[in-house]
Amino acid sequence: MNGTVESKAEKTMKMKKWLMLIAFATLLGSVFGNPEFGFNYWPHERASDCMNDSLWTSQKPIIEADLDHISSLSGHVIRITFWPHPSGWPITWPLQPGYYQQTGRIAEFLELCHDRDIKVIVCFSNGNVLNSTGPAWTQYERYGNGSPAGFQLFLDESLDWMNGFIDAIEASAFKDTVIYYDLQNEYDHLDTNIGAYACAVYDRSHAPAGKRGFSALMWQPWTGDHDIDIEDLAIQLGGGRPLDFVEFHAYPAAADGLVGAYPVPGIESFYDEVKEDFPNATVVLGESGHSAPDATVEQYQQTIVADLATRAINKGFKYHLGWMFWDHTPGPQYQEFGWGDDPHTPKDVMGGMSDLLGILYNPDMEILDFTSPKSWSAGGTVPTSFHSAGPSDTASNDYYARLQANQDSGEVWMLSPYTPVYGGILYFNSYIRSNLDNVRMGIIEYDHNGTELRRTEGASFNPAWAWNNYLQRTGSFSVDLLPPTEFVHIAILGSIVENPSYLDVDTVSLYEKYSAPAKIYMQWADDYEMVGNGTAAMYTDPDGDGLNNLAEYGIGGNPTNRAERGHVPVGSIVKDSGSWLEYIHYEHADKTERGLSYSAQHSANLLSNVWASTEAVLVGAGALDAEFNAVTNRIATESKESQFIRLRVELQE
Structure with a gap:
């Protein structure tokens, strides 16, 4: 997985020049520790x-x-x-x-x-x-x-x-x-x-x-x-x-x-x-x-x-x-x-x-919210009704979800609960019974603000009036999520050709698989008991210390204790054939295995939010301890009214 997402983590130091220490993050997640x-x-x-x-x-x-x-x-x-x-x-x-x-x-x-x-x-x-x-x-x-x-x-x-x-x-x-x-x-x-x-x-x-x-x-x-x-x-x-x-x-x-x-x-x-x-x-x-x-x-x-x-x-x-x-x-x-x-x-x-x-809430439609499957919803280009049905003709257990439309044409769909994801590959399936045409499954991806990023739909088929295994009817289908994706909806869609029309869904399955670096990150998140409670995503800042999870992961902090921020970068002004803003940050010694990259970036104006690493000069690096290396960079400050420097942490596949 490639890509970065800005965090809110920042720290300023007032010296002769401004020094800003900022960490950036991407996202991942899963359940670890199980056989x-x-x-x-x-x-x-x-x-x-x-x-x-x-x-x-x-x-x-x-x-x-x-x-x-x-x-x-x-x-x-x-x-x-x-x-x-x-x-x-x-x-x-x-x-x-x-x-x-x-x-x-x-x-x-x-x-x-x-x-x-x-x-x-x-x-x-x-x-x-x-x-x-x-x-x-x-x-x-x-x-x-x-x-x-x-x-x-x-x-x-x-x-x-x-x-x-x-x-x-x-x-x-x-x-x-x-x-x-x-x-x-x-x-x-x-x-x-x-x-x-x-x-x-x-x-x-x-x-x-x-x-x-x-x-x-x-x-x-x-x-x-x-x-x-x-x-x-x-x-x-x-x-x-x-x-x-x-x-x-x-x-x-x-x-x-x-x-x-x-x-x-x-x-x-x-x-x-x-x-x-x-x-x-x-x-x-x-x-x-x-x-x-x-x-x-x-x-x-x-x-x-x-x-x-x-x-x-x-x-x-x-x-x-x-x-x-x-x-x-x-x-x-x-x-x-x-x-x-x-x-x-x-x-x-x-x-x-x-x-x-799996990672999907209520996948078997057995949890009811009054008369409909809890957290599931339905809609369309025409009016629809949505309720639970069963138990006499379910695909499994006692209940399934039924969408009904009394129209001659139109598109209808059923949506899963809003599900957090962490940047892996999604595999999913369902059992479908319907008199709709062109029935297909799809994934809708959203960023952390809830902005839709992409819709991906699989092949369509015409189910007829029997329970159908979607993948067996349409073939192999999975989705490699976009780097900024934090939430998804599973969608089951179809086209009306009869009045009334029905879309029955049951026994949905959803799981997310990750790259090796992603697994290491999620094992770290699981060590702090963040997996499964909505705080494992790299964008989040569970302890409210201004460093998001990837920042804490990258510099050895404790994401659940704001007093333990890890190896926070330090900066100072030095004189060495000129005036320099010198910046020391800390990197995991096994950063390659973890898929982590670190870069010191600079800007002359925070309002522009334009950052570059072209003027940063690497001074040297060495072991801090068995787990971390210390890296020193500097940027020239001669004839410059202000300079800002930040650390960018990325996780890539």
């Missing part, structure tokens, strides 16, 4: 075969839209699973053409994730080593029907399959997008030769140190021992094979009030049990959630998923991921993966995660 949330992912009704030559052209825009939707839900990580058959290894040899197409295209897939700052966990789910999902390798004549020699051949071919993907990833420019490799999905101690298999893939896979992981399902109802698989994995690997990541999968049920489901303890105890066996590993909640097989269970789904996320945050999980949420209602009683424009898409879960982790 990273995400989803297990492949596009709707597809697996890794989406990267095959025959599918990639059609699947790529769907993937881009899905990743934007995940971003709008504050998703920072996805877990992709390679199963043998969809990835070109149908337990025959040689590997099929699809395998080489996928290993050749995985870097392009990772680039799509990298562009959105989404990290990736790569999972290998070799179902042929698992008795429960097989058929197991022991049932194949190729592998000697379970003979020792057959097992060695199965190991060799399994590793060739895995290493092709790992090699392609680690050789790519996007290898750092991958957090780790789950070398076997849901380790099960009952599977034949599973210990030997785990040791072999640890020793012989090309997963580099720092990226080795395994997963287990923390549930053995027939034994009552929930961590037996993790314990067995630790024993089999022994002390000489340390894991960097251990993930477990947990699906809450009876303990959460769901009738007929299996009882499981909480994820907190799972975390502790994993840590006992792998104390040096990062513990990950790799799969979680709950299916909704019918309408009687669906009412629990959003509550349970939001509760899981909240507990993961409170426990301190580094990563916590939802499964490809199952949602069987309405429609046939069979599982459907959740992503995609489909009646089975679990919009209730999406709304809950947006409400929990």
Whole structure:
């Protein structure tokens, strides 16, 4: 992000000449300190075969839209699973053409994730080593029907399959997008030769140190021992094979009030049990959630998923991921993966995660102000009415927003609450049902004075009378905010073609992502507990000391205590072959990493507000301490009635 915004911070010193010390600021913001949330992912009704030559052209825009939707839900990580058959290894040899197409295209897939700052966990789910999902390798004549020699051949071919993907990833420019490799999905101690298999893939896979992981399902109802698989994995690997990541999968049920489901303890105890066996590993909640097989269970789904996320945050999980949420209602009683424009898409879960982790107030329209969604509004070129509707036909939960117009033509729109932003990239989505034409989403940007800066609209579509996932209907869409933008409205707009006309909106999601310097600034703001209470923006001056937040950030001040202003610049008149106004300011030693720039600027007339740095002469710089450097500049004052000097602090990407 580039650009600067003037602050009100100033200090004057009366000497022979005037000296003015002024700090300037830009803006940013987010929520920090929480574990990273995400989803297990492949596009709707597809697996890794989406990267095959025959599918990639059609699947790529769907993937881009899905990743934007995940971003709008504050998703920072996805877990992709390679199963043998969809990835070109149908337990025959040689590997099929699809395998080489996928290993050749995985870097392009990772680039799509990298562009959105989404990290990736790569999972290998070799179902042929698992008795429960097989058929197991022991049932194949190729592998000697379970003979020792057959097992060695199965190991060799399994590793060739895995290493092709790992090699392609680690050789790519996007290898750092991958957090780790789950070398076997849901380790099960009952599977034949599973210990030997785990040791072999640890020793012989090309997963580099720092990226080795395994997963287990923390549930053995027939034994009552929930961590037996993790314990067995630790024993089999022994002390000489340390894991960097251990993930477990947990699906809450009876303990959460769901009738007929299996009882499981909480994820907190799972975390502790994993840590006992792998104390040096990062513990990950790799799969979680709950299916909704019918309408009687669906009412629990959003509550349970939001509760899981909240507990993961409170426990301190580094990563916590939802499964490809199952949602069987309405429609046939069979599982459907959740992503995609489909009646089975679990919009209730999406709304809950947006409400929990997003930046938009009342995104699921559940908070009412009398008869309409609180803080939302509607308007148009013709009269409109606006109210809450539901619960019988909502996209999620109990309520949705409805705009109605009884006109033959015109434009109508719905506006979100006025939402503070901090200069990042906005990702957003919604579920829309309408008989309007040319329905589209957009963003309206405003500066700190409430002046409109820009309107950006996405592609339009004609929804018809069913709930539609906007991004799935129109494609990838995000907005890189202008530097001065401090507030936004989300707008959903459309054109009247029927009388009466309706625009229904539900399950809106909005999230903002930042550059690396922006994240550092917002971590600083969060350290002072300013994030989330409206005082984190760089324009603001929470302690009223005349220095805005960026000024305090730039010179080491405390933005919540006016008595702690940091390293305030100092000035003096010096004689050195003439008369000079000498000015010493202080810069962060790691200013490049922070994206900060400092410049001494001068003016002969404050009324003109014309500033320049052309006459400032750098005298020298040196370390003040481990965190700050002192920089000395001077400007000539001979034959000049007055001179003013100020410090300009900017934050750039």
